Amino acid sequence: MTGGNKNDKVNMKTLAKELNLSTATISKALRDSYDISPETKLRVMEAARRLNYVPNAYASSLRKQSSNTIAIIIPEIADSFFSQAINGIESIVAPKKYHALIYLSHDSYEREASMFNDLASGRVDGLIMSVASSTQDTGHIKTLQETGIPIVFFDRVCEDITADKIVTDDYNSAYNAATHLLQAGCKNISLVTISGYPSILTAREQGYRNALTENGFVVKDAGIVTCSNKYTDENVNIIKAHLTTVKPDGIIATVEQLATATYLACDELKLQIPRDVKVVCFTNQITAAILNPSLTTILQPAYDMGKQAAEILFGRLSGRLNEAKQELIMPSQLIARASTAR
Amino acid sequence: MTGGNKNDKVNMKTLAKELNLSTATISKALRDSYDISPETKLRVMEAARRLNYVPNAYASSLRKQSSNTIAIIIPEIADSFFSQAINGIESIVAPKKYHALIYLSHDSYEREASMFNDLASGRVDGLIMSVASSTQDTGHIKTLQETGIPIVFFDRVCEDITADKIVTDDYNSAYNAATHLLQAGCKNISLVTISGYPSILTAREQGYRNALTENGFVVKDAGIVTCSNKYTDENVNIIKAHLTTVKPDGIIATVEQLATATYLACDELKLQIPRDVKVVCFTNQITAAILNPSLTTILQPAYDMGKQAAEILFGRLSGRLNEAKQELIMPSQLIARASTAR
């Protein structure tokens, strides 16, 4: 190692020796405890700075049985919704000098379940998560919860678990999206969605179904296309097949990665948006406004959802918050653009 | 806490008591050490599973003085290049049962520098980073490096630090982008870039300058627009002002977040791409192909860069790799689309 002088490691013992104090005093002085004299505190702080003392987080965690670390479990990081949510979480976590350990499930139940081993070891004090779309059995989550670690769900929540949850009004958003398409003149609206069990998909599908039914349309199963939850381009073919057979004049895409797939499918089939098919998608992509044509989106308050989730988690961690678990529903926003123009 | 039965915490002592063995034996058995009898190993494994034993990572880290954790420092997470790079890093880190602690500098030198305190505490075994654009003084990085922690830079590297580096061929990419615009008929090409010191910006600017000069053009400083490195929309105005005064017929945008700003600026000024202005941008956004018009991009191999960075880091950590530091240059790809059509 280039100049790794491991021996100059300075810990509390070093400081104690330097100042002729005990490590106990050092410890208290550094934590600004009330029963240390102001002058001693100053001497300790000064020495710490001078010798470049850095506390060992693991020793502290081991001793205190708490880690000042939280976990974030999300399906995917290369997704605007989730990355914006992380920025929101981080805006709360960082100032508190907490750390965030980010786990990516890649929408796989197996990966997700295996991560929970780690979490039970006291590695983290709390968890913020969005469930993998392939997760059906939630035993791993319940087990962790029983150890007393607080969990806050956001967006993709577990219906069968009692915990704090931050979601958007998925039912209404999809209902509004469908209504918006109907008003734009669509008569045959399809739902393009992904496989899996997240509650948000059920809610979005229900909103879609009810909007159609209430407007006198019959919802056929053929009108619902299920794509892969992988971020691959096989979905383009699935959507192309659907467009060819069912010939919808309107599409609601339920998750971000389906926006590009839908556009490409239409393009390859020489279908023009919005003339031949109108499209609306649940997405937070900043480029929606400059797409060809600009895309009507349902924009979720990702940053604020993350922020809220973190705030609630810290409320639980500090004991400040100990009422019943709450479910916070934050409004999404339908932003009409050219892809749904008449 | 809901059913938090803290007292059933099972550690090695519990297992030892259960099986009438010492904790040393338990420890070795669990690590599959050669000097434990197969039957004992089986008994230990079985008991561990039965009692739901989870090792305490912090105790282990404290004792071993290594944490099986690496740090990733990047400017921003809501950026396709960086999030794809993280996926690449994670593809190497996860199978090794390592953890990745992600730190976001938000392109601020102060934030970045303050993170380095944390890292010196033995919290992480190694670091993969992309430097904040506002970082000029690299003392904090050098200090950490001197403690013997291996550092691998990717994309935004530090010129004045000897370390492993993964970059793309920024000079050539910009050179090619400029040549591409010239071939498309541009006579007045501007560079839209961000403020800050990353070497990649210098390289990209140099590629731009040389391509123009070699083709008989004079590069004026007015042809280079410097935007904010914040992910805000004030940049739209900066670019609008430039378009109005300098009236370029071609634009090279050096970083992802400037693509949307450039498009919006043109749109607001009713300038048509590619008729009035041709645009090429360094970006990994998946939506580039479906923009209006589709955007000519310089696509960096983000995922592979992350993967390589992680592989080199693990090479250093394992001691397998101990030759001189290497600088790996990975090729970017210019993907011509409608925004630069003649």
Next chain:
DNA sequence: ATGAAAGCGCTAACAG
């Protein structure tokens, strides 16, 4: 106001 001592859970010499 300061210090002595115990111990968080684990690992690694070393003995047997």
Next chain:
DNA sequence: CTGTTAGCGCTTTCAT
């Protein structure tokens, strides 16, 4: 093959 022992660096009673 198994156990004893010491200690990683820190925090926290409990004395003084």
